[in-house]
Amino acid sequence: MTERTSHFTLPNMTRRQFGISAMAAAAAGAILPRSAFGADQLVVANWGGNSVTAFEQAFAEPWSKLNAGKLVVDGGGPSEGAVKTQVESGAVRWDVCDGEMYSSYRLGKDNLVEKLDYNIIDKTLVGFGDVHDYGVANYVYSYVIAFDASKFGGDPPKSWADFWDVKKYPGKRSLYKWMSANLEIALLADGVKPTELYPLNLDRALAKIAELKPHILTHWETGVESQLLLRDGEITMGQVWNTGAELVKKQTSGQVDYTFDQAVVSPSVWFVPKNNPAGRDAAMRFIRMAQDPAVQAKLMEVNGMGPVNPAANALLSPELQKISPSAPDNFNRSVLMDNKWYAENYGQALDKYTALISG
Amino acid sequence: MATRDASWLGFSLALPLPTLLVLAYLLPLAGVLAWSMSTPGGIGFGNYRQIATDPLVVSILLRTLRICVAVTLISVAIAYFLAYHLRFGSPWKKRVVLIGVLIPFWLSSLIRAFAWLMILRANGLANTFLQSTGMIAEPLALARNELGVMIGMTHFLVPYAVLPIFSSLQHIDNRLIQASRSLGAGFWRGFKDILAPLSSSGVLAATIIVFIFSLGFFVTPAVLGGGRVVMVAEYIYLQMFQLSNWGLGAALSGILMVVVVALMLALIKIVGIRRLMDTAS
Structure with a gap:
């Protein structure tokens, strides 16, 4: 068994870079027909930035061994709107999308994505996250508490209740701009047991967020932004992605630290747009390949994306196991997000949430 | 007769632009406006x-x-x-x-927005300057x-x-x-x-x-x-x-x-x- 060692650099995973580059990319993506590219290739869409190179590093080689076809990674951002645009206009460019889990449920309901073939994809390899007709978890990332260790190092925060406690831990806070995980951490801070989170009590969560509002400096949008806030000392505590937290920790030589205590683990998902150009079968075989423990470990190694195949964690170096959101030591302290709730309540909840933070 | 030919020529030479505008702009625009009346769930306001x-x-x-x-x-x-x-x-x-x-x-x-953020934020140029001159105690x-x-x-x-x-x-x-x-x-x-x-x-x-x-x-x-x-x-x-x-x-x-x-x-x-x-x- 070869052990993965870390050259874990710059995992600025950026999901849903709201409007800045994603919109331009999505708009361009909607216009360019797929025929501009060759036929003998598979296009995998993700959210751009470093995850494009990460996907190339992790998937291109094993895929070429399997298929001899070319793998193209497109960072255009497979939002629901972008997928809907492609499928409804008949100009589908993406074969496999690395999307939001709740999107996979919603797109499935609207008949915009292919049904997954579990004769090819192996359900039993998915240890964490959702497995359903239209989507299967591909990797996980966590929302963690990152904090200024020079201020709170003696008695570091260990829970979202501590995150909300601005008397004991004074200073500004920052939350992720989108609702994901914000509702969960608010309820955890309010004393809801992790096992009793779902179905989420939306009003209670929003009331708790309202309580923190005067102390929230900003709602960050991109991974880089969250890292800058911590590094420049603009906030003393932030709810950030584990990948970003690890990066700032390294850059500041530990002056910014983070914990996996009460981390909210969010599974990302593979889904396949209806009538994808390379064909459903090729897409299924790609998803199966990406379940391979060595491929999963590679993705963790190059971009901090936590394996969903538990066997992959065993392949990681001790150093990487410490920062993998799905490694047993970290996962056991975390809460797994239930995206089915979001799939059913997203629109209405997002409106209420937007009204709260912009009010 | 000659002038009629010339105007016809001028008209046909000008035709590609309006045609392009209709096909690439007006028709899709009508489509977008049609969504506003038709989705979700049937025609209506x-x-x-x-x-x-x-x-x-x-x-x-x-x-x-x-x-x-x-x-x-x-x-x-x-x-x-x-x-x-x-x-x-x-x-x-x-x-x-x-x-x-x-x-x-x-x-x-984008660059301008981030530059302004560097200037205007709590520990940015403007607040640091105002605080160092003693004009304000807390950052604005x-x-x-x-x-x-x-x-x-x-x-x-x-x-x-x-x-x-x-x-x-x-x-x-x-x-x-x-x-x-x-x-x-x-x-x-x-x-x-x-x-x-x-x-x-x-x-x-x-x-x-x-x-x-x-x-x-x-x-x-x-x-x-x-x-x-x-x-x-x-x-x-x-x-x-x-x-x-x-x-x-x-x-x-x-x-x-x-x-x-x-x-x-x-x-x-x-x-x-x-x-x-x-x-x-």
Whole structure:
């Protein structure tokens, strides 16, 4: 068994870079027909930035061994709107999308994505996250508490209740701009047991967020932004992605630290747009390949994306196991997000949430 | 006969452009407007009713309007001041103003927004300076709120207002000003009776151009608003791409477009198309 060692650099995973580059990319993506590219290739869409190179590093080689076809990674951002645009206009460019889990449920309901073939994809390899007709978890990332260790190092925060406690831990806070995980951490801070989170009590969560509002400096949008806030000392505590937290920790030589205590683990998902150009079968075989423990470990190694195949964690170096959101030591302290709730309540909840933070 | 042939030739030579516009612009636009009446769930005015009644949508529209009106007025006032110096200032002054107006044109709005954030944030340049001079004790909240958005937007829009105003000032005959001076008019009298009326079309053009531009602002509010200042362009994006709620997104886009077209028509009516073209060139 070869052990993965870390050259874990710059995992600025950026999901849903709201409007800045994603919109331009999505708009361009909607216009360019797929025929501009060759036929003998598979296009995998993700959210751009470093995850494009990460996907190339992790998937291109094993895929070429399997298929001899070319793998193209497109960072255009497979939002629901972008997928809907492609499928409804008949100009589908993406074969496999690395999307939001709740999107996979919603797109499935609207008949915009292919049904997954579990004769090819192996359900039993998915240890964490959702497995359903239209989507299967591909990797996980966590929302963690990152904090200024020079201020709170003696008695570091260990829970979202501590995150909300601005008397004991004074200073500004920052939350992720989108609702994901914000509702969960608010309820955890309010004393809801992790096992009793779902179905989420939306009003209670929003009331708790309202309580923190005067102390929230900003709602960050991109991974880089969250890292800058911590590094420049603009906030003393932030709810950030584990990948970003690890990066700032390294850059500041530990002056910014983070914990996996009460981390909210969010599974990302593979889904396949209806009538994808390379064909459903090729897409299924790609998803199966990406379940391979060595491929999963590679993705963790190059971009901090936590394996969903538990066997992959065993392949990681001790150093990487410490920062993998799905490694047993970290996962056991975390809460797994239930995206089915979001799939059913997203629109209405997002409106209420937007009204709260912009009010 | 010959003239008829020539006009037919001219017409057919001009045909590709309108054809392209119809196919690539008007037809898709009609499609988008059709969504606003048809999705979700059948034909109707549901999306427009929601825009009129949903408190969140109404508050976003009102915020957009408030910010855009304020930014427009401030931008045009600053632009008039700059254009005045660009027209009547010493050569040295003209050069400084021109460089100051033109350089921002070459910077992307994203870079400008982040630069303003560096200046305006709590431990940024402005607050550090004010605190070090003892003028303030606590940092002022200059960014990550509506004020920050307005500063960023104004900086972006001032150059667009300077050019039409400058152009209208440029057309004013110097002899009129000399005549008023010789008749004993001071600066304000000259401004009131000569500059203001003769530059009013430029000011109006600048106001409408800047206001139309400001309605679509997207990146600046997202960066300088701290995620809190949601304006209509961002909300449309949210409906289109995050929620794939195309009906509401299309209805809001339609309303924005009607506002813009109405303003353009008003502009043409008040200023006159010929003078508008003169001002623009």
